[in-house]
Amino acid sequence: MATSDELRIDAPHRELLDQILDKWSLSVLNELCERPCRFNELRRAIPQVTQKSLTATLRRLERNGVIEREVVSTRPVAVRYRITRLGKTLRPPIDVLLAWAAHHMPAIEHARATFDSASGT
Amino acid sequence: MATSDELRIDAPHRELLDQILDKWSLSVLNELCERPCRFNELRRAIPQVTQKSLTATLRRLERNGVIEREVVSTRPVAVRYRITRLGKTLRPPIDVLLAWAAHHMPAIEHARATFDSASGT
DNA sequence: CAGAATCCAATAAGATACTG
DNA sequence: CAGTATCTTATTGGATTCTG
Numbered sequence: 001m002a003t004s005d006e007l008r009i010d011a012p013h014r015e016l017l018d019q020i021l022d023k024w025s026l027s028v029l030n031e032l033c034e035r036p037c038r039f040n041e042l043r044r045a046i047p048q049v050t051q052k053s054l055t056a057t058l059r060r061l062e063r064n065g066v067i068e069r070e071v072v073s074t075r076p077v078a079v080r081y082r083i084t085r086l087g088k089t090l091r092p093p094i095d096v097l098l099a100w101a102a103h104h105m106p107a108i109e110h111a112r113a114t115f116d117s118a119s120g121t
Numbered sequence: 122m123a124t125s126d127e128l129r130i131d132a133p134h135r136e137l138l139d140q141i142l143d144k145w146s147l148s149v150l151n152e153l154c155e156r157p158c159r160f161n162e163l164r165r166a167i168p169q170v171t172q173k174s175l176t177a178t179l180r181r182l183e184r185n186g187v188i189e190r191e192v193v194s195t196r197p198v199a200v201r202y203r204i205t206r207l208g209k210t211l212r213p214p215i216d217v218l219l220a221w222a223a224h225h226m227p228a229i230e231h232a233r234a235t236f237d238s239a240s241g242t
Numbered sequence: 243c244a245g246a247a248t249c250c251a252a253t254a255a256g257a258t259a260c261t262g
Numbered sequence: 263c264a265g266t267a268t269c270t271t272a273t274t275g276g277a278t279t280c281t282g
Contacts, residue, residue, distance in 0.1 A: 009148050011169075013222045016229060021142050021218075027130050039244050048132075049277060055245065061125055065232025076243045076282080093214075093221045097142075100214045101134045107207055108137060113185025160264050171256065176265065196263045197262080 015075035019064055022050050024057040026094060029083070032067055033091055066090060140185055145170050147215065153188055154212055157203035160232070187211060217221040 019025070027046045031037055037045065043054060058081060061067045066087035072078040140146070148167045152158055158166065164175060179202060182188045187208030193199040 009151055009219065013219060013227065014144065014147065016222050016226065017142070017147065017218060018144060021138070023135065023139060024144060026135065026138065029188065030130055051245075052277095053275070063233055063236040064229050065236070071244095074243095077245095079244060086225060086232070089225060090221065093217045096214045096217045098134065100211065101137050104207060105133065105137065108185050111207070112184055115184040115186070116213060172265075173257095174255070177254095192264095195263095198265095200264060 016064070019060050020066065020090070022057070022060075025061060028054075028057055028061060029066065029087065029090060029094065032083040033088070036080050038081070039079050042081065061087075091119055094109055137185070139182050141187065141211065143178070143181075145174055146182060149175075149178055149182060150187065150208065150211060150215065153202055153204040154209070157201050159202070160200050163202065182208075 012060045020029075020062075023090045024046065025048070028042060031042060039054070042058075043049065044052065046054070049057070057065065058069070062069050062081075066084055067081055068084050070082065072080060131201070141150075145167065148170070149163060152163060152166050154220065160175070160179075163179075164170065170178070172183075179188065179190070181191050187205055188202055189205050191201045192204065193201060
């Protein structure tokens with residue numbers, strides 16, 4: 001039993017995971033799990049991300065309640081992003097995922113090579 | 122200790138997770154974890170996916186070694202997709218993820234509502 | 243510093259038609 | 263049945279400029 005509907009992936013769940021597991025979110029969450037960061041700190045920590053994409057990612061994560069944005073009114077302004085309590089609960093799932101990736105990476109690279117050579121020939 | 126580099130998300134890992142956790146992969150893997158499926162069975166099981174996206178998703182998953190494609194040469198041909206041994210190891214990470222989503226969905230919807238009303242005003 | 247605005251190129255997604 | 267091919271249309275991503 002529990003084979004058929006143990007896990008239904010309905011649209012809301014898919015959409016949610018899409019928003020939290022996208023290209024840059026994992027890196028951002030990973031940074032913010034370690035310490036609060038300012039905008040340009042994050043840019044430096046994740047060099048490949050553009051300012052535009054980083055902004056979009058931060059907004060999305062904030063909207064979903066996993067990070068929060070605090071404006072420190074100095075001159076010039078400082079903005080500090082930090083992980084929320086809800087966001088912290090994401091750590092175990094993400095860890096499991098990264099552990100999976102790290103562990104199986106060799107097998108996957110082998111599979112890719114096999115696939116590519118089979119197609120390329 | 123173990124705060125700073127406990128988890129580095131390097132490019133290969135990010136790319137890998139991108140390929141396996143994308144919009145349709147979770148649904149496809151979920152179906153194939155339960156039983157082998159033919160192409161059109163998958164289409165019916167995941168009604169929103171287009172034929173084009175499903176084909177792309179299946180190729181990508183096959184390339185990464187988590188599913189395999191078997192052609193049964195009847196007339197007309199049948200194609201059977203099934204999960205591989207490697208693919209089965211994805212189940213626990215995915216389960217953890219879906220459990221997280223299911224459990225925290227209410228909190229997230231609340232966060233979204235709060236965020237949206239704060240912006241909209 | 244922390245973005246918003248804009249423009250443009252590249253890519254992805256949808257719809258349709260066709261094939262072994 | 264299980265796709266491929268093609269065309270068109272969003273949607274994304276990068277680069278650049280500007281601002282409180």
